[in-house]
Amino acid sequence: MSAERIQSALARIARDSALRDRFEQAPDATLAELGLDARERAGMLSASPQRLLAYHQMVHGRLFKAIRTFIGGAADRLGHDRLRADVDAWIADPGPKTPYFLEIPAEFLAWAQPRWEADSSLAPWVAELAAHQVLIRTVRNDPREIGEPTGKGLELDGPVVCNGTVRVVRYRWAVHRLPKRLGPEQEPAHEPAIVIAYRGPDQQPSFIDIKPRSAHMLERLLAGASLREALFSACEAMGETLDDAILSVTAVTLADLFERHVLLGGAA
Amino acid sequence: MSSIRERLHGPGTPTGVGLGLRAELLAAVHAGEAAGKLAFLEISPENYMHRGGRVVRLFEEIAAQIPIITHGLMMSLGSLEPFADPYFADLRAFLARHGRHARWHSDHLCFSSDQGAILHDLLPLPLDEPTALRVAGRIREAQDRLERPLAVENISYYLPMGEAQLSEAEFTSLVCAEADCGLLLDVNNIYVNSKNFGFDVREMLAAYPIDRVVQLHVAGHTRWDRFEIILDDHGATVEPTVHELMQWVVERTGPVPVLLERDKKIPPLGELLDEVARLQASYDQALARRSHQPIGAAHVG
Numbered sequence: 001m002s003a004e005r006i007q008s009a010l011a012r013i014a015r016d017s018a019l020r021d022r023f024e025q026a027p028d029a030t031l032a033e034l035g036l037d038a039r040e041r042a043g044m045l046s047a048s049p050q051r052l053l054a055y056h057q058m059v060h061g062r063l064f065k066a067i068r069t070f071i072g073g074a075a076d077r078l079g080h081d082r083l084r085a086d087v088d089a090w091i092a093d094p095g096p097k098t099p100y101f102l103e104i105p106a107e108f109l110a111w112a113q114p115r116w117e118a119d120s121s122l123a124p125w126v127a128e129l130a131a132h133q134v135l136i137r138t139v140r141n142d143p144r145e146i147g148e149p150t151g152k153g154l155e156l157d158g159p160v161v162c163n164g165t166v167r168v169v170r171y172r173w174a175v176h177r178l179p180k181r182l183g184p185e186q187e188p189a190h191e192p193a194i195v196i197a198y199r200g201p202d203q204q205p206s207f208i209d210i211k212p213r214s215a216h217m218l219e220r221l222l223a224g225a226s227l228r229e230a231l232f233s234a235c236e237a238m239g240e241t242l243d244d245a246i247l248s249v250t251a252v253t254l255a256d257l258f259e260r261h262v263l264l265g266g267a268a
Numbered sequence: 269m270s271s272i273r274e275r276l277h278g279p280g281t282p283t284g285v286g287l288g289l290r291a292e293l294l295a296a297v298h299a300g301e302a303a304g305k306l307a308f309l310e311i312s313p314e315n316y317m318h319r320g321g322r323v324v325r326l327f328e329e330i331a332a333q334i335p336i337i338t339h340g341l342m343m344s345l346g347s348l349e350p351f352a353d354p355y356f357a358d359l360r361a362f363l364a365r366h367g368r369h370a371r372w373h374s375d376h377l378c379f380s381s382d383q384g385a386i387l388h389d390l391l392p393l394p395l396d397e398p399t400a401l402r403v404a405g406r407i408r409e410a411q412d413r414l415e416r417p418l419a420v421e422n423i424s425y426y427l428p429m430g431e432a433q434l435s436e437a438e439f440t441s442l443v444c445a446e447a448d449c450g451l452l453l454d455v456n457n458i459y460v461n462s463k464n465f466g467f468d469v470r471e472m473l474a475a476y477p478i479d480r481v482v483q484l485h486v487a488g489h490t491r492w493d494r495f496e497i498i499l500d501d502h503g504a505t506v507e508p509t510v511h512e513l514m515q516w517v518v519e520r521t522g523p524v525p526v527l528l529e530r531d532k533k534i535p536p537l538g539e540l541l542d543e544v545a546r547l548q549a550s551y552d553q554a555l556a557r558r559s560h561q562p563i564g565a566a567h568v569g
Contacts, residue, residue, distance in 0.1 A: 003394040003402070004348055006430045010391055011382030036430070043431035047465065051427035054495040059389045095385025099342035099355050100318045104388070143320040165320075203322035 001040055009034040009044070013052055016092040020056045023049070063091060063104060070105035070137055073182035074130035077123055078116075086112050102141055105134050125173035125188050132175045132207075139165060139197050139205035146199055150265030154254070156228045160221045161264040166198040168210070168219050176207045200261050208260065213238045213246070214253045221263070272450050273521065276371045276417055276482050282308035282335040283523035285548040287540060288502075288530060289330070291315075291323065296537040297334070298326045305541050307548075308335040308369065310527045313362045314342050335369040337483065337525055338362075339452070342386065343410060345420065346379035346393040346403050356413045363416060370525070372482055374419040374452040375410075377403065377443065392425035395432040395439040404446030411449065419450030419482045424457040424500035426464060436461060437475035450482035455513040456500065456529075460489050463498040473513055481521050486514050486547065487529035503532030505543055514547070515554035522558060526551055 009031055013023050023030040027049040031041040044052065064087045068075045075083055090111050096104050109130055116127035144164035154160060173188040176195050194215040196208050210218065216237045220230035231250060235242045257263040277283075284307035289297065296302070297309070309330065316327055342355065363373055378390040393399050411418050422440050434442065436458070444451050453476060462469035488504030491497075506528065514526060528544055 001394060001396055001430045001433070003396065003399045003430075006394050007346070007348060007379055007391070008382065010427075010429065011379075011387065014387060014389070014391065015382060015385065040430040043428050047427050048496070050495045051497065054426050054492070054497060055389070055391065057495070059387050062388060091385075091387075095382075096388065097384065097386060099352070099386055100314055101388060102315075102319065141319045141321050141323070143318055143324075145320070199321060203325065 001043075002035075002037075005035045006040055006044065009036055010052065010055060014055045014059045015095060017056070017060070017088040018092075020053065024053060027052075060088060060091060063087060063096065063108075066101065067105045067108050070134050071109070071130040072133035072180065073178065074126050074133055076182060077126050077129070082122075086115070102137070106138060109134050123187070125175060125190075128171055128173050129175040129178065129188065132169075132171070135169065135197055136205050136207075139167075139199050140203075142199055146201060146261065147264050149258075149261075150268055152266035152268060154227055154266045157226045159224055159267045160227060160230075161267055162222055163198050163200075163262050163264060166196060166218075166222060166262055168215050168222070169195045169197050170215075171195060196262055198262055206260070211253075213240070214250070217250070217253075218257070218262075271479050272417075272448070273480070273482050273524070276419075276450055277524075278371060280335075280369055281371070282337065282369055282525050284308075285526045285528060285544050285551055286310055286335075286337065287528050287544055289327070290531065290534055292534045293537050293540070294323065294326045294330070298330055301537050302334070302541060306334060306544060308337050308525055308527075310337045310339050311366075312341045313338050313359055313366070313373075314340060317358045317362050331366055336366050337370040337527070338367055338373050339421075339527075340373060340375040342380060342388075343375035344380040344386070345375060345377060345406050345410065346391075346399070347381045347406075348379070349381055349384070351406070351409065351413065356410075360414050360416075363414060367416065370483075372417045372419045372450050373414060374421055374450075374483065376421045376423050377440065378423050390423050392423065392427070392429050393439075394429040395434045395436060396430075397433065397442065400434070400439050400442040401446055404443050407443070407447035407449050411447075417450060418447075419452040420444065420447075421452040421454055421485065422457055422476070423454070424460045424464075426495075426497050428465075435467075435472065435475065437472050441475070441477045444477050444480045449480070451477055451480040452483045452485060453478075453481045453517060454485035454487070455517065456485065456487040456489060456506065456510050459507070459510055459513060460498050460500045469509070469513065470516075473516065478517060478520050481517060481524060484514055484517060484524055484526040485529055486510050486526060490532075501532050502529040506547065511547065511550045515550055515557075518551055518554035519558045523555065 013020050028041055090108050113127045116122050142165040146163050150161050171193045174191045174193050175188045178188050194210050196210050200206050213234045216234035217230045220233045286306050286308035289309040289311050316324055376390050458473050459469050486506045487502040488506050489498050489500050490503050492499040
């Protein structure tokens with residue numbers, strides 16, 4: 001008896017919905033197609049072919065439920081059948097790679113988002129909404145440390161210590177401003193937004209809008225640049241020349257980011 | 269030579285009835301509602317690895333107060349693919365922090381991966397000698413990687429994987445002997461399997477290597493009408509027969525940790541603690557019987 005063939009047959013039917021359907025129609029023939037000999041097939045079918053279908057249901061049901069929960073309102077707009085079909089296809093190939101269950105929706109979304117964005121039959125913002133919903137939980141569970149204020153002032157040529165969970169996200173639609181529960185006709189404003197996503201000392205995820213120059217500056221600071229480098233780089237990205245007005249606005253922005261626990265101070 | 273249970277159980281090993289720590293219970297346990305009512309909490313490291321935030325903070329504060337036993341989900345001991353180095357590195361680091369109350373870590377006698385995809389379910393193995401020897405080799409490797417002994421759990425399964433050449437008890441016995449590992453004996457799983465395959469639960473239980481038991485699991489189950497099976501979903505209270513099976517084992521092992529698993533339709537903590545108390549009473553009865561008479565019979569009466 002080949003354990004490898006038998007394990008592979010169960011796994012493939014558990015993963016692949018088309019194969020599962022073929023198995024339901026012709027159990028013995030499908031197992032033969034998968035390389036099992038007569039005794040192996042008889043053994044596997046001795047209880048009932050339904051038992052094998054139960055494994056398909058368990059695998060797909062658990063993964064679908066997690067994904068649907070994580071993508072929130074986007075699941076309603078996609079519709080059950082479309083989401084189910086996409087999750088089924090993803091499980092068949094490539095399938096989850098992470099051993100951590102919480103990371104599965106993000107893995108699925110990395111596969112699904114380009115497909116949804118390319119599909120003109122879907123609302124153009126659905127993929128972005130799903131990504132935002134997943135990001136909420138990603139930020140909530142981010143393993144990186146938030147960090148504590150350093151107590152040191154900023155130096156122009158020194159690095160700035162940042163909250164470890166901070167990231168800058170760019171949206172084409174204001175999906176972050178939608179309520180958790182979408183009304184049936186509710187849509188996000190078609191306004192590009194740049195958003196800081198992070199987890200605060202209260203352990204809750206926060207999303208705050210940030211202007212383009214400040215976003216560029218923050219991204220450079222997150223990459224380890226000094227304040228001087230980050231500020232000049234941001235002005236260059238905006239096609240601006242650093243002047244007193246920009247410095248004044250920047251000072252206010254930095255103070256605000258400290259207040260919000262996005263920035264933690266100068267390096268020790 | 270000492271048994272594996274004697275080797276793995278130490279002065280700090282919690283014995284008696286504990287509870288699986290689920291997300292729904294975190295706040296209540298953290299608030300102290302289970303204080304003094306549980307021998308231990310069991311957790312799956314995969315739920316806390318690669319993770320930060322409030323849930324992890326709550327868990328770490330709980331772990332400082334209540335003994336923790338770890339029970340994994342994703343080792344996929346029966347997989348045909350090599351172990352993943354990053355997973356074992358993460359798990360080893362986690363166990364270094366949280367594995368001080370039990371000298372062993374446990375996971376399931378199953379496979380969970382296929383061609384690089386991880387299916388997040390416990391898929392059954394063919395019950396034959398070549399598979400048992402292969403899995404035993406992987407258990408030895410896993411123990412070396414973790415530098416920690418393992419206990420393996422017998423699973424519930426719903427279809428025969430080919431033509432079974434060994435019973436589940438014979439298969440498990442061979443695996444444990446070849447790997448020299450402990451056994452996390454899930455008596456509800458044997459009961460569920462007996463219902464789904466029509467064998468005598470007590471005869472099968474008696475054929476398991478009881479001398480290797482380091483921990484027990486008990487749980488409830490429900491009927492899945494769509495597929496006409498009894499499903500090991502941990503979604504109901506533990507049946508009286510499962511209490512009896514647990515008692516039969518404890519009469520032979522002496523004190524061991526016994527975990528109540530509840531994963532579906534989770535009631536309020538108070539209700540679960542009532543069930544823990546009932547299980548503890550059954551467990552204590554078994555220990556009392558053990559201390560009053562010799563145990564030798566191979567039958568579960």
